[in-house]
Amino acid sequence: MTKVKICGLRREEDIRIVNKYLPDYIGFVFADSKRKVSREEAQKLKSQLDERIHSVGVFVNAPIEEIAALVKVRIINSIQLHGDEDRNYMDALRSITKEAVPIIKALRATKEADLDKGRKLPADYFLLDTYAAEHYGGIGKTFDWKLVPKDFGRFYLAGGLNSCNVTKAIEMLHPYCVDISSGVETEGFKDEKKVMEFIHAVRTADKTNQEIR
Template sequence: MRTRIKICCIASIEEARLAIGAGADALGLVGAMPSGPGPISDETIFEIAAFAPPPIAPFLLTSEQTADAISAHLRRTHTSTVQIVSQIDPAESAKLVELEPNVRRVQVVHVEGPSALDLMTAYAPHVHAFLLDSGRPSAGVPELGGTGRQHDWEVSAEFVRACALPVFLAGGLSAANAVDAITRVRPFGVDLCSGVRTNGRLDAAKLCAFVQAVRRADQELAPRGN
């Protein structure tokens, strides 16, 4: 199976075009956050989402924590997918299904330890996929993504094995560790921001190297014929 590639922190139509041309399957569009890189205005998110051609999926990264607020954010930006970066009340997750039944919903789980596995059951009935990241929601200033840190891939691999839904892997990925990450965790997709940037700008050479590394991992995992 081909590992999907999501390039996050897309800041402009030019960056979107570069990511798509390199082989991205999805674009991460970061709304207002308490910390971390890449936030852009809702107007810019709307423009990039409108530009993205099918089947490219524009993801709205929202830090809103209630179904009503997430729905309002979606209606301002018109993305096909929402990535909920806060670990919201599962009741709000259920309500969002009713408010936005046609939007794909991805719940972020920040892997701070084995307890991350306990969140799977609470959210799985209400979402289409999970994304495992390295934030610290309980920090004084909450970290909800974009940390550039790697978390415990053994926990992530266990999450993937136990989960019936697609799981994206994020957190400290780059061309240097993509093959190791994919062969160890076996995620549905990978997601990164800083690993393909130089001085905050999307770097075509790093982007190409990352995509090539992902494809090498796919080849290593492909069944061998007799």
């Protein structure tokens, strides 16, 4: 079954919405962004989150001690690295956290060779997102899905997803998880109807694929 991640939660209303529709993951953004939350805000939101939903912390070139502190108090259950973090950084992060916390490394899709190179990093999962020179991610646009090698393995798919195109994405790429933020927002805030429609589209696509098989 394709997992669902709703990223960029920052309000108690957002938590109420995801608790109702139960995606598999949610994301708290700790990097500079209009969706950025502080440790205190994330801790309050996490305390209200249904325990069946795993929280992912999103970081860009953050001090590893900052990430480890959030892991230690269980504000986040997984780590998503969206910057220039290399093998040494990731090895040091694993060493300092001292817990089996999954690391998701974002790769910005430019060409297949870059994705092949990126997947040599010691991450548990990779997140494939749209490349933009001035941003590390989160620009709300799709990339050329044909760039993804057929043998890429389990990955999170991000970049411009919505309830209208996610079915095609699942049928074409079979991602481990589909990751969405702006695609379930209206005027910059999470929209309950869009969250519901997106999750319904994913679950329907999964059911259809199972019936075909």
